[in-house]
């Protein structure tokens with residue numbers, strides 16, 4: 260395995276799903292990942308390595324000759340001096356350090372729904388004074404009726420702070436089908452989703468490891484558990500790419516059946532080559 264692929268693979272194992280306790284960069288970076296966010300993905304784009312945080316911030320790095328990401332256990336001695344570090348990402352167990360970068364940049368993953376100019380930001384759920392009924396009303400009266408509930412939950416105009424880990428966990432916790440169009444979700448369920456999201460986020464504010472389901476090894480009910488058994492119904496948890504950004508959605512088809520959408524009938528124009536038939540939402544992977 261080439262060196263860069265090995266490093267990316269190690270970064271994924273160490274960082275994905277873990278809460279960031281400390282982020283530091285030897286450069287003026289905007290936007291900055293929010294404190295307490297988690298790493299969602301590490302992508303290898305040839306000479307560039309991208310680390311994606313679940314608050315929608317992406318860190319892009321490219322390296323000079325002999326530069327790259329180092330990964331150390333907390334407390335382990337570094338192979339290079341600290342003042343040479345260009346980016347430091349620290350979790351409970353690991354410290355990832357970028358040395359000899361030739362390019363560091365952060366950007367907000369393009370998502371129309373997240374774009375600040377597309378509307379006022381919703382209340383910050385981590386704030387104990389946030390008006391949860393207002394968030395619930397924003398979700399219930401969502402302006403695009405066909406958008407799925409899973410996508411609407413990430414819309415920062417509804418409420419801010421919900422990242423991908425929490426949206427998967429909240430949907431599982433409330434037993435809601437991720438592909439339910441938001442217009443079919445009752446008002447009481449919208450409130451249930453918002454209260455669950457606020458409860459899970461606030462319980463994890465100071466925690467180095469996210470726990471939403473204490474009875475499940477690892478603390479999360481579905482996120483990162485694809486292929487494993489659901490602790491509630493025993494069905495196998497799936498992962499599916501969703502939305503334009505193809506973010507990974509973890510869910511249980513066995514018990515997330517609330518507001519389940521009807522299958523969509525696909526009408527094919529080319530009857531010879533393209534089969535028509537029923538498509539069950541979520542059957543993408």
Ligand SMILES: [Zn+2]
Pocket residue numbers: 489490491492493494511512513514515
């Ligand atoms: Zn289940």
